[in-house]
Amino acid sequence: MLSRNIKRKTLKIPFPFHFMTRLHSLYLLQVNIPFSKDHPYHCQIHRDAFKYGAVPPSVDDRLIVDLRWFGYAEARYENRVEFETDVQDRFGMAQPTFHFQLSEDDAERSHRMIDDMNKAAVALGGFLPGSEPRFLPIGSSLNLTGSVRMGSSDNGESVCDSHCKIWGQSNLWLGGNGVIDATMACNVTLTSVALAIRSARKILSLADGQ
Numbered sequence: 023m024l025s026r027n028i029k030r031k032t033l034k035i036p037f038p039f040h041f042m043t044r045l046h047s048l049y050l051l052q053v054n055i056p057f058s059k060d061h062p063y064h065c066q067i068h069r070d071a072f073k074y075g076a077v078p079p080s081v082d083d084r085l086i087v088d089l090r091w092f093g094y095a096e097a098r099y100e101n102r103v104e105f106e107t108d109v110q111d112r113f114g115m116a117q118p119t120f121h122f123q124l125s126e127d128d129a130e131r132s133h134r135m136i137d138d139m140n141k142a143a144v145a146l147g148g149f150l151p152g153s154e155p156r157f158l159p160i161g162s163s164l165n166l167t168g169s170v171r172m173g174s175s176d177n178g179e180s181v182c183d184s185h186c187k188i189w190g191q192s193n194l195w196l197g198g199n200g201v202i203d204a205t206m207a208c209n210v211t212l213t214s215v216a217l218a219i220r221s222a223r224k225i226l227s228l229a230d231g232q
Contacts, residue, residue: 057207063135064092064207067142077150087146089155091139094207095128103169122160132157165210169200186221195221 055065067089077083095101100123105116124132139155173180176189186201188194197218199210206213 061138062093062131062207063138065139065142066090066092067146081150086150089139089143089146091135092207093128093132093135094205095122096125097168097203097205098125124160165199165206165208167199167202167204167206167210170196170198171203172201173203185224186217187224195225197221 052066052068055061055067057064067087069083069087077086100121102121104119104121106119107116109117111117136155136157143149143155170181171179172182172184172186174184176183180189180203182188182196182201186196188196197214199214201217202210202213
């Protein structure tokens with residue numbers, strides 16, 4: 023997004039051209055709008071910290087901001103991973119098939135989200151050609167949850183217990199975003215790390231006979 027209200031000759035930008043590295047942009051120039059009940063998506067306004075946000079060399083990178091709105095999908099039984107017993111992947115393992123579809127509520131919430139993003143974008147300025155708000159393809163998420171979800175009991179609706187140990191196994195544990203059983207509209211890495219540390223402590227206590 024290119025601000026239309028800024029004239030370069032009169033603008034006093036407090037940092038030089040070479041300052042705009044991805045590392046600086048990620049930590050110093052980010053505005054967050056948190057998820058809430060009335061605002062069910064997480065919003066970020068920043069200068070791109072990702073490799074796919076390149077700006078043409080003719081554009082002053084300091085005058086650009088990126089907008090990203092992150093929503094969530096409801097946890098539904100129909101959205102699942104199924105392993106094919108008669109088809110193998112290149113490693114000789116049962117091939118996983120992913121079944122996923124947005125619910126009507128998911129779709130309605132997504133359209134509310136992009137409408138909100140459009141309003142914020144227009145208020146800030148104009149768009150760089152090709153950078154207009156759009157939905158990313160299904161599967162673009164980098165923080166998938168619930169694929170090997172934890173649960174309170176071995177009732178067929180979860181893969182592991184609250185300490186990430188696989189049901190029915192004595193020495194098999196899981197880690198990663200997939201164990202989180204809740205839907206998220208943000209980066210879940212910190213939550214995954216906290217769960218992994220909790221699981222590691224449990225493993226150590228078992229090893230010590232506690």
